[in-house]
Amino acid sequence: MPQYLISVWHDDTYETDFSTPDAQRRAAQVAAFNEELMQAGAWVFAAGLQPASSATVVRSSGGEVSMTDGPYAETKEQMGGFWVIEAPDLDAALAWAGKAAAASGETIEVRPAQG
Amino acid sequence: MTGPLDEVFRREAGRCTATLIRVLGDIDLAEDAVAEAFAIAAEQWPKTGTPPNPGGWITTTARNRAIDWLRRDSTRSERHLAAHRLRIDSMEPDHNPELDRLDDFVDVVADDQLRLMFLCAHPALAADAQVGLILRLLAGLSMGEIATAFLVPEATMAQRIVRAKRKLHDNHASYRVPGAGELPDRLHAVLSAIYLIYTEGHTATSGQTLTRTDLSTEAIRLGRTLAELMPGEPEAIGLLALMLLSESRRAARVTADGTMVRLTDQDRTRWDRTLISEGHELVRACLRRNQPGPFQIQAAIAAVHADAPTAETTDWSQIIALYDQLCALRPSPVAALNRSVAIAELHGPAEGLGALAEIDPAALQNYQPYHAARADLLARAGRRDEAVAAYDRAIELTTNTIERDFLARQRAAL
Numbered sequence: 001m002p003q004y005l006i007s008v009w010h011d012d013t014y015e016t017d018f019s020t021p022d023a024q025r026r027a028a029q030v031a032a033f034n035e036e037l038m039q040a041g042a043w044v045f046a047a048g049l050q051p052a053s054s055a056t057v058v059r060s061s062g063g064e065v066s067m068t069d070g071p072y073a074e075t076k077e078q079m080g081g082f083w084v085i086e087a088p089d090l091d092a093a094l095a096w097a098g099k100a101a102a103a104s105g106e107t108i109e110v111r112p113a114q115g
Numbered sequence: 116m117t118g119p120l121d122e123v124f125r126r127e128a129g130r131c132t133a134t135l136i137r138v139l140g141d142i143d144l145a146e147d148a149v150a151e152a153f154a155i156a157a158e159q160w161p162k163t164g165t166p167p168n169p170g171g172w173i174t175t176t177a178r179n180r181a182i183d184w185l186r187r188d189s190t191r192s193e194r195h196l197a198a199h200r201l202r203i204d205s206m207e208p209d210h211n212p213e214l215d216r217l218d219d220f221v222d223v224v225a226d227d228q229l230r231l232m233f234l235c236a237h238p239a240l241a242a243d244a245q246v247g248l249i250l251r252l253l254a255g256l257s258m259g260e261i262a263t264a265f266l267v268p269e270a271t272m273a274q275r276i277v278r279a280k281r282k283l284h285d286n287h288a289s290y291r292v293p294g295a296g297e298l299p300d301r302l303h304a305v306l307s308a309i310y311l312i313y314t315e316g317h318t319a320t321s322g323q324t325l326t327r328t329d330l331s332t333e334a335i336r337l338g339r340t341l342a343e344l345m346p347g348e349p350e351a352i353g354l355l356a357l358m359l360l361s362e363s364r365r366a367a368r369v370t371a372d373g374t375m376v377r378l379t380d381q382d383r384t385r386w387d388r389t390l391i392s393e394g395h396e397l398v399r400a401c402l403r404r405n406q407p408g409p410f411q412i413q414a415a416i417a418a419v420h421a422d423a424p425t426a427e428t429t430d431w432s433q434i435i436a437l438y439d440q441l442c443a444l445r446p447s448p449v450a451a452l453n454r455s456v457a458i459a460e461l462h463g464p465a466e467g468l469g470a471l472a473e474i475d476p477a478a479l480q481n482y483q484p485y486h487a488a489r490a491d492l493l494a495r496a497g498r499r500d501e502a503v504a505a506y507d508r509a510i511e512l513t514t515n516t517i518e519r520d521f522l523a524r525q526r527a528a529l
Binding site: 002088089090091093094110112 | 192237239283285286288289293311
């Protein structure tokens with residue numbers, strides 16, 4: 001069965017305070033969406049991510065590993081979380097993505113896995 | 116290709132390709148096989164005569180040729196049968212067709228053309244890619260013809276189409292007609308793509324000739340096919356009616372010396388009565404079903420224009436009522452713009468400008484017709500300086516030389 005990455009995108013300045021009623025409501029919606037994915041057998045894996053500022057970039061060149069502070073992509077738009085789902089086809093994946101967008105209130109990107 | 120084969124090609128290429136995609140599960144392989152079958156026909160038919168069922172002959176020949184390729188070229192076969200196949204709803208998700216069983220699948224099914232239309236106009240593709248795919252796969256136009264029609268280099272168009280096909284493959288797009296729940300939105304995407312082809316042919320967005328008949332003809336042909344395949348969908352009939360009614364005005368839109376003529380100034384005796392009566396009949400037929408949709412309403416508006424023997428006798432209150440309905444059903448700044456123009460015709464330019472002011476200007480700031488319409492209303496309201504500025508903006512945004520000349524003349528007349 002094809003797998004798809006469903007990622008959540010927002011500006012890096014997004015609200016990290018999850019105690020607000022709005023954030024609580026969205027967390028509940030996302031939990032319900034996760035439950036629906038599992039019930040349908042579409043769930044593979046999912047995670048919410050810490051802000052992009054917590055990222056470290058690691059490179060390997062000629063046996064030397066180097067590290068840099070900060071995210072790889074120096075853009076305002078950053079990935080805040082993701083699901084990996086299994087779906088029979090693109091339309092099914094897009095339907096899940098629509099539900100993910102509604103539950104999270106964020107912009108969603110759908111990308112097929114290779115193979 | 117010339118003569119009878121050319122006709123067969125125009126009529127059958129899209130249908131054969133649509134069926135071969137289902138049979139083979141691969142767009143590129145289907146395209147190659149159909150092209151090869153037509154090449155064989157070009158060689159054989161002059162000697163043997165055109166077969167009684169040319170489409171069936173092409174489909175069977177293309178199928179056989181594809182099987183030969185797959186058997187002979189084991190790498191291609193493996194690659195083809197690997198993960199990058201389109202998903203066919205009649206097959207299990209990971210089903211690989213057994214070549215010997217392909218006979219079972221070769222009947223031309225009307226649904227194949229619908230499947231292909233929904234695949235080409237998939238909402239995950241950009242509008243220009245949808246249009247390119249439709250013209251390539253369903254209308255059988257060559258990459259060069261499509262590129263010429265859209266005034267882009269052939270390599271650009273080829274890249275756009277290849278990228279779109281790749282995206283459909285990589286995303287495991289299904290080859291199917293959407294189910295009832297998704298159908299309204301998906302059908303609207305198909306209709307919009309065909310209408311985009313029509314309008315591109317009707318007013319070329321750039322270049323020296325105002326109309327590019329070929330694209331309009333192709334769009335109407337596609338619209339007819341879709342209306343035949345989905346007789347229960349009034350919106351498909353509405354789109355066909357809208358295109359026929361717009362097409363009826365073609366001869367009157369440009370004078371012999373290539374000057375553009377506005378709807379209000381057109382010589383209505385030059386309108387094509389045959390197209391108008393067909394369009395009228397279709398509008399009546401779909402309105403009877405009482406399932407209004409944006410294309411039916413736009414067709415009804417075109418029918419009201421066609422009803423008026425002169426511009427002065429146009430039933431503007433009826434047109435405004437239809438635009439009200441359109442704006443309620445599918446609000447868009449463009450619909451609101453056209454509604455404002457109709458209001459100006461009935462109640463005067465000041466009222467029209469008032470309606471125009473209610474539209475968020477940011478939504479239309481790069482939309483040439485907005486500035487052209489606004490310039491006209493400002494001129495009629497006697498607000499000369501603002502009209503000049505609006506004409507300047509409209510001219511700046513116009514890429515079609517004939518339209519630009521028209522606007523420049525309007526501006527100069529102020």
